[in-house]
Amino acid sequence: xxxxxxxxxxxxxGAGKSTLMNVLYGLYQPDEGEILVxxxxxxxxxxxxxxxxxxxxxxxxxxxxxxxxxxxxxxLGAEQVRGRFTGLLDRRRARREVAEVSERYNLRVDPDAVxxxxxxxxxxxxxxxxALTRDVDLLILDEPTAVxxxxxxxxxxxxxxxxxxxxxxIVFITHKLGEVKAIADRITVIRRGKTVGTAEPSASRDxxxxxxxxxxxxxxxDKQPAQPGKPVLEVAGLVVDxxxxxxxxxxxxxxxxxxxxxxxxxxxxxGQTELIEAIMGLRPVLAGSVTLDGQAVHGWxxxxxxxxxxxxxxxxxxxxxxxxEFSVAENLVLDIYDRPPFGKGLSLKPDAIAKSAKERIExxxxxxxxxxxxxxxxxxxxxxxxxVARELSRPLKLFIAAQPTRGVDVGSIEFIHSRVIRERDxxxxxxxxxxxxxxxxxxxDRIAVMYRGRIIGVVGPDTPREEIGLLxxxxxxxxxxxxxxxxxxSPTDGTTTPTEGTAAPAPEGPGNEDEA
Amino acid sequence: MSDVNPVSGSPDKEPATxxxxxxxxxxxxxxxxxxxxxxxxxxxxTPAPGKESRPTLGKLFLDNLWAxxxxxxxxxxxxLAMLVxxxxxxxxxxxxxxxxxxxxxRPSDALNASWTVVSEAYANLFKGAIFDPDASGFTAALSPIxxxxxxxxxxxxxxxxxxLAFRGGLFNIGAQGQATIGVILSAVVGFAxxxxxxxxLLVALIAGALGGALWGxxxxxxxxxxxxxxxxxxxxxxxxxxxxLSWIIIQSGVQNPNRSDAISKPVESSAQLPRLLGxxxxxxAGILVAxxxxxxIAWLLNxxxxxxxxxxxxxxxxxxxxxxxxxxxxxxLVMVISGLLAGLGGSNMVLGSTAxxxxxxxxxxxxxxxxxxALLGRVKPWGVLLAALLFGALQAGxxxxxxxxxxxxxxxTVLQALIVIFIAAPAMVKAIFQLRAARAARLQTSLAxxx
Numbered sequence: 001x002x003x004x005x006x007x008x009x010x011x012x013x014g015a016g017k018s019t020l021m022n023v024l025y026g027l028y029q030p031d032e033g034e035i036l037v038x039x040x041x042x043x044x045x046x047x048x049x050x051x052x053x054x055x056x057x058x059x060x061x062x063x064x065x066x067x068x069x070x071x072x073x074x075x076l077g078a079e080q081v082r083g084r085f086t087g088l089l090d091r092r093r094a095r096r097e098v099a100e101v102s103e104r105y106n107l108r109v110d111p112d113a114v115x116x117x118x119x120x121x122x123x124x125x126x127x128x129x130x131a132l133t134r135d136v137d138l139l140i141l142d143e144p145t146a147v148x149x150x151x152x153x154x155x156x157x158x159x160x161x162x163x164x165x166x167x168x169x170i171v172f173i174t175h176k177l178g179e180v181k182a183i184a185d186r187i188t189v190i191r192r193g194k195t196v197g198t199a200e201p202s203a204s205r206d207x208x209x210x211x212x213x214x215x216x217x218x219x220x221x222d223k224q225p226a227q228p229g230k231p232v233l234e235v236a237g238l239v240v241d242x243x244x245x246x247x248x249x250x251x252x253x254x255x256x257x258x259x260x261x262x263x264x265x266x267x268x269x270x271g272q273t274e275l276i277e278a279i280m281g282l283r284p285v286l287a288g289s290v291t292l293d294g295q296a297v298h299g300w301x302x303x304x305x306x307x308x309x310x311x312x313x314x315x316x317x318x319x320x321x322x323x324x325e326f327s328v329a330e331n332l333v334l335d336i337y338d339r340p341p342f343g344k345g346l347s348l349k350p351d352a353i354a355k356s357a358k359e360r361i362e363x364x365x366x367x368x369x370x371x372x373x374x375x376x377x378x379x380x381x382x383x384x385x386x387x388v389a390r391e392l393s394r395p396l397k398l399f400i401a402a403q404p405t406r407g408v409d410v411g412s413i414e415f416i417h418s419r420v421i422r423e424r425d426x427x428x429x430x431x432x433x434x435x436x437x438x439x440x441x442x443x444x445d446r447i448a449v450m451y452r453g454r455i456i457g458v459v460g461p462d463t464p465r466e467e468i469g470l471l472x473x474x475x476x477x478x479x480x481x482x483x484x485x486x487x488x489x490s491p492t493d494g495t496t497t498p499t500e501g502t503a504a505p506a507p508e509g510p511g512n513e514d515e516a
Numbered sequence: 517m518s519d520v521n522p523v524s525g526s527p528d529k530e531p532a533t534x535x536x537x538x539x540x541x542x543x544x545x546x547x548x549x550x551x552x553x554x555x556x557x558x559x560x561x562t563p564a565p566g567k568e569s570r571p572t573l574g575k576l577f578l579d580n581l582w583a584x585x586x587x588x589x590x591x592x593x594x595x596l597a598m599l600v601x602x603x604x605x606x607x608x609x610x611x612x613x614x615x616x617x618x619x620x621x622r623p624s625d626a627l628n629a630s631w632t633v634v635s636e637a638y639a640n641l642f643k644g645a646i647f648d649p650d651a652s653g654f655t656a657a658l659s660p661i662x663x664x665x666x667x668x669x670x671x672x673x674x675x676x677x678x679x680l681a682f683r684g685g686l687f688n689i690g691a692q693g694q695a696t697i698g699v700i701l702s703a704v705v706g707f708a709x710x711x712x713x714x715x716x717l718l719v720a721l722i723a724g725a726l727g728g729a730l731w732g733x734x735x736x737x738x739x740x741x742x743x744x745x746x747x748x749x750x751x752x753x754x755x756x757x758x759x760x761l762s763w764i765i766i767q768s769g770v771q772n773p774n775r776s777d778a779i780s781k782p783v784e785s786s787a788q789l790p791r792l793l794g795x796x797x798x799x800x801a802g803i804l805v806a807x808x809x810x811x812x813i814a815w816l817l818n819x820x821x822x823x824x825x826x827x828x829x830x831x832x833x834x835x836x837x838x839x840x841x842x843x844x845x846x847x848x849l850v851m852v853i854s855g856l857l858a859g860l861g862g863s864n865m866v867l868g869s870t871a872x873x874x875x876x877x878x879x880x881x882x883x884x885x886x887x888x889x890a891l892l893g894r895v896k897p898w899g900v901l902l903a904a905l906l907f908g909a910l911q912a913g914x915x916x917x918x919x920x921x922x923x924x925x926x927x928x929t930v931l932q933a934l935i936v937i938f939i940a941a942p943a944m945v946k947a948i949f950q951l952r953a954a955r956a957a958r959l960q961t962s963l964a965x966x967x
Contacts, residue, residue: 326831
């Protein structure tokens with residue numbers, strides 16, 4: 001590492017990037033080898049040694065106290081005390097420090113804002129400010145863009161550039177190729193715990209991806225044009241609240257046809273999660289209707305919806321998708337354990353479960369030591385494959401995949417994408433919700449963009465990225481300016497005329513005021 | 517029995533007497549509760565020095581046993597608890613304590629006295645729980661085992677009740693209350709309904725089970741419908757049940773008309789669990805029902821769809837819900853089955869040989885002991901059975917220890933508590949005995965703090 005350099009560390013999930021950085025930050029002890037700082041070997045016993053040596057780290061999951069203010073969080077761990085005996089916290093000084101740092105590096109944060117009120121991008125900025133107040137020379141950013149919107153990512157890259165201009169070095173861990181190319185001065189690719197190559201940012205995406213996975217991968221999804229059939233899923237005027245009883249889905253209409261992929265794009269938190277949870281019967285539908293193959297399914301239990309032929313890959317696999325302590329085999333039957341051949345009456349058939357698990361593991365290339373291993377011991381990509389294998393191994397009418405490749409390595413992404421397309425080609429209606437625009441563009445035959453609980457537009461996959469990006473930010477292009485709702489319903493199909501009537505007034509009216 | 521050396525060799529830092537005691541304990545009591553683990557160590561240790569090719573294999577086996585085996589940890593926890601117990605015995609005996617006042621002048625006095633009192637206490641514990649070598653005749657020889665099994669039976673039920681709830685993600689503190697309702701209904705059916713033998717017993721058992729199930733259903737439905745926490749509600753229902761028992765005993769029709777104190781009419785003999793080994797030995801069919809229940813719960817948890825739902829909800833309710841499992845229904849069912857088991861535990865207390873009438877303390881502490889049994893048994897059905905056996909043995913042996921050595925029965929309670937504490941802190945036990953895994957465990961805990 002050189003001063004004033006942005007060094008990108010690129011690698012698949014589980015390649016050892018985070019482990020390496022945790023060693024640098026003193027969280028893990030190295031078994032062998034040494035770390036050199038300014039030519040001197042460094043022995044780190046813990047993060048405090050690392051901070052003393054001028055190394056700061058921004059973790060993938062923020063280490064902030066949600067109910068504290070920005071200034072309080074920044075001083076946490078290095079509290080300044082006023083008065084020798086009284087031991088009062090010197091908040092004013094902490095505030096001043098925050099203001100100073102944020103001004104110097106052009107990182108706008110309000111020292112008195114409470115963390116939990118801030119958007120994720122700003123919270124991350126607070127983490128960076130926190131590291132900078134400790135006077136670090138080397139800043140480690142562990143997958144900083146994983147949680148950011150495209151706009152926030154842009155801002156972060158700008159911040160990184162200004163830090164670089166101030167002579168700070170940055171290690172930037174990621175597996176997103178685009179960002180690496182945009183910002184890095186030097187790229188080190190790590191695979192299976194070893195450095196496999198150093199590249200210049202001028203290297204092409206394909207070269208970098210090949211270095212990462214060790215073979216050439218296709219980043220674009222290879223597929224035939226869709227042959228849409230009859231509508232399978234019809235959502236009309238759907239209104240859903242989120243956990244805080246705030247309107248999350250505000251009059252959504254959409255249709256998914258058999259044999260097509262509808263991609264739902266949008267920055268996270270614009271109602272996509274609530275939309276699919278409502279379809280799956282996991283969240284009460286307040287108004288509107290959900291129709292599956294001509295049958296109204298809103299108000300059904302999740303089990304009934306699944307039984308009706310819906311496959312569902314939930315957004316957060318570790319929370320909603322898998323029981324980590326359960327074995328791979330058990331997770332593979334998590335939603336069909338009570339159906340023949342796996343269960344009959346009250347009794348389970350372990351042999352049938354084991355046999356089917358063996359087949360699935362082979363079929364879906366799940367890398368596990370055995371079918372009896374706890375699923376929590378698998379890597380993220382393989383955990384995701386377990387879910388996909390489970391959902392795709394029964395006959396489906398509709399397949400809903402939310403963030404199907406989040407935190408998954410490139411090799412598994414490719415595999416999961418090909419499976420999704422194969423499911424489409426056998427005539428299943430597919431709905432893919434993703435905050436990765438590339439994924440949506442690559443998979444979808446039609447793209448619906450969600451913004452503030454509404455579908456702001458439905459466009460074809462050939463639409464330029466920029467236009468979709470603007471839609472994601474809530475800006476409707478003048479070309480389709482007539483009305484966002486009309487833009488929604490008209491391309492879907494003409495047969496859903498009755499739904500249009502009910503849906504139209506709702507989103508037009510109080511929707512936006514509600515949000516404001 | 518030279519093979520105990522590897523077991524007791526490690527607590528070097530203890531005074532010499534205690535190391536000796538440890539050895540004697542290793543020889544005496546622990547063989548009782550965890551018979552197989554203790555037997556599992558010797559075969560590996562003994563052939564090791566004998567044959568030339570074996571040592572590596574034997575050593576490997578031993579290493580593994582030390583490192584990760586929960587059985588080892590359990591045995592070591594029992595040993596540690598007995599060591600602490602030995603200190604308590606010494607400290608609580610004024611005569612022995614007085615010899616310590618001149619320990620520098622004549623250390624042998626203090627050591628001998630300590631040795632005598634401790635070894636005698638533990639020998640009596642052993643004799644009361646498992647086998648008395650001096651006993652003559654069939655009945656006397658089997659009496660300790662009979663006592664142990666009598667105390668074990670109800671603990672199996674309450675232990676299973678708590679363990680099952682645990683696996684379903686619920687902390688059922690209410691086994692005590694559920695057992696109380698169970699004992700009330702069983703007893704009332706037992707003395708109030710004129711039924712033929714056999715049927716009478718069956719109806720009494722079912723009544724107890726239903727009573728417990730009802731007392732489990734209430735916190736279950738409250739949790740499912742309103743999210744009210746089951747810990748609070750089960751604790752509160754414990755009080756309700758206990759005071760209901762005190763009240764119902766003195767009602768006319770329930771209270772024994774020939775007595776002025778709080779005791780109910782006796783249960784008819786037609787409703788009593790048959791004794792297994794003749795009228796002189798107290799062991800009754802309750803232990804058979806307990807083993808049957810253990811088998812059933814083991815099947816339910818591992819081989820049934822309901823058990824699959826229950827475990828899924830227990831480990832990750834969100835994923836279970838997403839997979840279409842009704843979490844609320846499962847919570848209610850878990851609490852009902854858990855209460856049912858605890859209720860059966862209560863039935864055992866009045867339909868067996870422990871008592872035949874209701875008194876305010878008729879079920880003793882079986883509900884709360886059930887929590888300890890479940891923890892000690894690692895919330896696995898067969899583990900619970902073994903743990904209940906250990907607790908039953910301690911109880912039975914403790915009775916003899918009290919009457920023969922004059923050491924109060926509370927020591928047994930202390931021993932039980934210590935065992936569970938040592939189990940609950942396996943890392944500590946491993947660290948004390950310098951097990952290989954201890955390093956890994958420490959690493960893990962420090963990491964957990966770091967994150």
